[in-house]
Amino acid sequence: MNTATQPQPVVEARQLDLTFQTNDGPVHALKDVNLTIDKGDFVSFIGPSGCGKTTFLRCVAALETPTGGSLTVNGMTPDEARRKRAYGYVFQAAGLYPWRTISKNIKLPLEIMGYSAAEQDERVSKVLELVDLEGFGAKFPWQLSGGMQQRASIARALAFDADILLMDEPFGALDEIVRDHLNEQLLALWARTEKTIGFVTHSIPEAVYLSTKIVVMSPRPGRITDVIDSPLPKERPLDIRDTPEFIEVAHRVRDGLRAGHSYDD
Amino acid sequence: MKQALAVLTVLFAIVAIWYAAVAPMNIRVALDQAERAGELVTPETARDRRETSTWVLMAKNPSHISTGYALDRPRLPAPDQVAQELWKTTGEMVVKGRAFSKRSLIYHAGITLQSTLWGFLLGTTLGILAAVAIVYSRVADMSLMPWAIISQTIPIVALAPMIIVVSSQVGIEGRGVPKAIISAYLCYFPVLVGMVKGLRSPSLPQLDLLKTYNASGTQGFFKLRLPSSLPYLFTSLKVGIAAALVGTIVGELPTGAVSGLGARILIGDQFGTPLAIWAALFAAAILAGLLVTLLDLLQRIALRRMGMNT
Numbered sequence: 419m420n421t422a423t424q425p426q427p428v429v430e431a432r433q434l435d436l437t438f439q440t441n442d443g444p445v446h447a448l449k450d451v452n453l454t455i456d457k458g459d460f461v462s463f464i465g466p467s468g469c470g471k472t473t474f475l476r477c478v479a480a481l482e483t484p485t486g487g488s489l490t491v492n493g494m495t496p497d498e499a500r501r502k503r504a505y506g507y508v509f510q511a512a513g514l515y516p517w518r519t520i521s522k523n524i525k526l527p528l529e530i531m532g533y534s535a536a537e538q539d540e541r542v543s544k545v546l547e548l549v550d551l552e553g554f555g556a557k558f559p560w561q562l563s564g565g566m567q568q569r570a571s572i573a574r575a576l577a578f579d580a581d582i583l584l585m586d587e588p589f590g591a592l593d594e595i596v597r598d599h600l601n602e603q604l605l606a607l608w609a610r611t612e613k614t615i616g617f618v619t620h621s622i623p624e625a626v627y628l629s630t631k632i633v634v635m636s637p638r639p640g641r642i643t644d645v646i647d648s649p650l651p652k653e654r655p656l657d658i659r660d661t662p663e664f665i666e667v668a669h670r671v672r673d674g675l676r677a678g679h680s681y682d683d
Numbered sequence: 684m685k686q687a688l689a690v691l692t693v694l695f696a697i698v699a700i701w702y703a704a705v706a707p708m709n710i711r712v713a714l715d716q717a718e719r720a721g722e723l724v725t726p727e728t729a730r731d732r733r734e735t736s737t738w739v740l741m742a743k744n745p746s747h748i749s750t751g752y753a754l755d756r757p758r759l760p761a762p763d764q765v766a767q768e769l770w771k772t773t774g775e776m777v778v779k780g781r782a783f784s785k786r787s788l789i790y791h792a793g794i795t796l797q798s799t800l801w802g803f804l805l806g807t808t809l810g811i812l813a814a815v816a817i818v819y820s821r822v823a824d825m826s827l828m829p830w831a832i833i834s835q836t837i838p839i840v841a842l843a844p845m846i847i848v849v850s851s852q853v854g855i856e857g858r859g860v861p862k863a864i865i866s867a868y869l870c871y872f873p874v875l876v877g878m879v880k881g882l883r884s885p886s887l888p889q890l891d892l893l894k895t896y897n898a899s900g901t902q903g904f905f906k907l908r909l910p911s912s913l914p915y916l917f918t919s920l921k922v923g924i925a926a927a928l929v930g931t932i933v934g935e936l937p938t939g940a941v942s943g944l945g946a947r948i949l950i951g952d953q954f955g956t957p958l959a960i961w962a963a964l965f966a967a968a969i970l971a972g973l974l975v976t977l978l979d980l981l982q983r984i985a986l987r988r989m990g991m992n993t
Contacts, residue, residue, distance in 0.1 A: 481891055500897055507895040509888045517910050517989035526906065530898045558990035 425456035428492060428582060428614045429478055435486030436473060436640075446639030447473045448484070453633060453642060457581075460608055460615045462625035463633045464671060470640020471618045471633075475584050478616060479507050491582070503531060505582035506575025510590055512567035514559040514574075520546075521555035524574045531578055545573040548607055565596040569603075576611065584616045589624070598656060601627055605654055622675075626650075626667045627659060634674035644674035701762050707737045708759035709751030714740065716754065717747055760958050768962040785942065788966045794943040795931050796970060798859060802866025803927040807920065809867065810874030817875075818882040818908070819900075828879075835872050839865065839930060844937050858935075862943075866930035870923040877919025881912025914991065917982035924974045932967060944970075 434451040437444045448470045455461050463471035476482040477489055480496035491499035499505065506527075514523045521542050528538045546552050549569040559567055568588055575583060589597045601624060608615055619625050625632050626648065634644040649663055658664055714724045714732060725743045726732050732740060741748055752761045760768075769788070776787040783790045813831065816823040843865050850861040885907050893903050935945025944967045951959035 479895055481894060500895065503897055505895070507892065509892065511888060513886075513888050513892055515889075515907070515910070516991055517913075519990065527896045530893070530896045530902050530906070560990075 425458075427454050428457050428459070429453070429455040429616070430490045431474075431477075431487065432489075433487035434474075434477065434484050434489055436470070436477065436482060436484045437486075448477070449639035449641045451487070451640075451642055453645065455614060455616065455631070457614055458612055459631055460617065460629050461631045461633060462617045462619055462629040463635060464619055464622065464625045465635030465640075465643075465675065466637055468637040468640070469635040470637070471635050472586050473640060474635075475586055475616055475618055478582075479505060479584055481507075503527075503578060504580055505584050506578065506580045508568075508572055508575050508583070508585040508588045510587045512559070512564070512571040514567055514570060516559055519556050519558055520551065520562070520570050523559070523570060524555075524577050527574060527578050533578075541577050545576045548576060548610070549573040550603060563596075565592050565600060568592065569600065572604075572607075576607075576613075581613055582616070583613045586618045587620065588617075590620065597621075597624070602656060604628065609652065622668050622671050623659060626664060626671060627654060627656075632667070632671055634671055636675070636677075643677055644670070646670055646674070698762055701759075705757070705759050705761045706741060706748050706751055709754055709757045710737060710740050710744070710748065712754055712756070712758055713747050713750040714744060717750060722747075755958075756955055757957060760961055764958060765961045765965060768958040769965055772962055773966070788944070788947070788962060791942055791944050791947050791963070792966050792970050795928070795935065795945065795967070798862040798931040798934070798943070799866055799924070799928045799974075801859070801863035802930055803870055803924050805863055806867035806870035806927060807874050807923060810871040810919075810923070811878050811916075813871070813875050814878030814882060815904075817879050831872060831875055834868070839869060839933050840937070842868070843934050847934070847937075858943075862931050862934040865934035866927040869930035869933075870927035873922040873926060874916070874919045877915045877922075878912055881915030882908045884911045884915065910989070913989065914982075914986060917978065917985070921975050921978045921982075924978060925971050928967065928971050928974065 431451050431453045434448055435446075436448040437446050451470075451474060453474075463474060465471050473482060477484050478491055478496055480491075480500040489496055492502075492504050494502070494504075514520070515526065518526065524542045524545060525538050528541060533541070542555060543552075546555055549572055551566060551569055551573065554562065554566065554570075559570070562570065572585075572588065589600050592600065605628060617625075617628060630648050630652075632644075632646040632648060633642055634646070635641065636643045646667060648667055650658060650667065711732065715729060717724050718727070718729070724732075724747065726735060735743075751757065753764070754760075757764070772786065772788040776782050776784060776789065781787060783793070813823075813827055817827055818824075846864055846868075847858070847861045850864065855861065889907060889911075890903070893907060898906070931943070932945035932948070935943040936949050941950075944963045947963035947966075948960050951957065951963060
């Protein structure tokens with residue numbers, strides 16, 4: 419574990435509340451959420467639908483506004499952090515623009531942020547290599563498989579210098595084999611770039627395999643039931659999933675999910 | 684190839700029905716003409732024939748049915764007559780080197796095309812600007828849209844003379860401008876509706892993505908909304924140009940215009956020359972077909988260059 423430097427908090431949430439006003443009355447999407455994410459952490463959010471894991475990520479990204487409590491990102495309000503382009507966001511659907519080639523898609527944030535043309539080209543080739551898509555820059559999105567499209571969308575989030583990467587079920591729509599492969603690549607990428615990653619998932623093995631910290635959440639109202647600091651080493655080959663440590667952590671996650679069972683039926 | 688076959692089959696059926704309809708439509712005119720030429724027809728007088736049904740007339744005068752296919756002023760001209768007239772007023776004029784004389788439909792189609800294109804340009808510009816206003820401003824959405832819809836419920840035939848009167852009142856010379864305005868009036872609407880839909884087509888995650896980049900409104904427009912709207916725009920443009928052509932012809936009809944396809948239709952009506960009317964009608968249809976095909980081609984090229992496999 420990386421204990422050489424003092425951990426710096428990147429995201430800090432204190433008694434965070436978010437209530438949506440809907441036609442059917444108020445919905446408590448988040449209730450009394452307390453969480454600290456340190457620099458370089460890989461934090462997974464896991465829980466059933468409606469537990470607020472995506473909502474929490476969107477609050478960090480300033481795409482939702484909390485109705486109570488405090489939330490800071492890099493010591494600023496989330497909206498200030500958004501304006502300083504502190505994070506890259508990867509959505510569940512790759513969401514590449516169909517009229518842009520892969521290169522041009524990755525250039526989208528760079529164009530918006532006003533990078534020079536030469537710098538854009540340099541960064542595109544760098545991140546294409548990072549996600550293992552060299553040679554696909556001139557292709558259009560429909561010419562790529564779903565997994566490759568999602569990698570391109572990760573490259574797009576990596577292209578500018580945000581040190582936080584927020585990922586909302588990025589591999590949710592992909593099959594198991596592709597997902598394993600992408601998980602492995604994502605860990606390698608995380609090791610190389612030393613980014614802080616927030617990762618929403620439905621899958622227990624995925625959460626345990628990837629994370630340094632697993633946040634287990636439960637619905638109605640959305641809240642944190644357990645935060646697990648993973649004892650697994652940073653180097654993680656795929657077969658680490660058969661070790662007793664891995665199975666123990668997975669067990670604890672499952673227990674956490676069961677404890678917060680707010681399944682009404 | 685399959686599509687061509689289907690289109691040809693329909694075309695063949697239409698021509699066949701058309702030829703079949705010529706006989707009953709023209710039998711009376713044919714018999715009147717034969718009577719005047721001193722031939723024997725049954726019943727003998729026009730009054731008696733008026734009392735007799737078309738089918739009986741055809742049954743009693745089978746030898747005169749064929750006359751109905753070659754009348755100078757038929758009620759319904761046969762397809763080959765129309766084709767001949769069309770050739771006489773277009774191709775033949777070109778051969779004679781008089782393609783742009785006032786007797787040539789090419790000249791009149793040119794006049795109509797000019798107004799159509801001006802109207803199309805005006806209507807498209809207005810439609811796009813109004814759509815942008817509607818998408819970006821709630822006030823415009825609530826105030827402009829209902830009026831846009833109401834504007835299309837007023838019959839253009841009623842409105843056209845007023846536009847012409849008003850524009851001559853304010854000192855606009857000639858018919859070009861009022862015709863273009865009438866044409867724009869018909870063509871802006873499909874463009875407006877299509878563009879509003881297109882500009883609103885980006886999904887919520889696509890809009891959120893731009894927000895995470897802290898993109899400005901202008902950047903969002905040019906990088907996301909405008910490109911997303913292009914397929915919708917092209918579809919609307921194809922409807923719009925056909926509407927613009929109809930608008931121009933309507934603008935030429937009630938105004939005593941002397942040139943343009945609409946004027947040819949009106950003059951043909953006044954002088955009782957149905958062949959001229961039909962030839963002008965077909966010239967208008969062919970012109971519309973060419974314009975829509977041209978836009979379709981543009982759409983294919985543009986969308987292919989944008990990497991959208993349509």
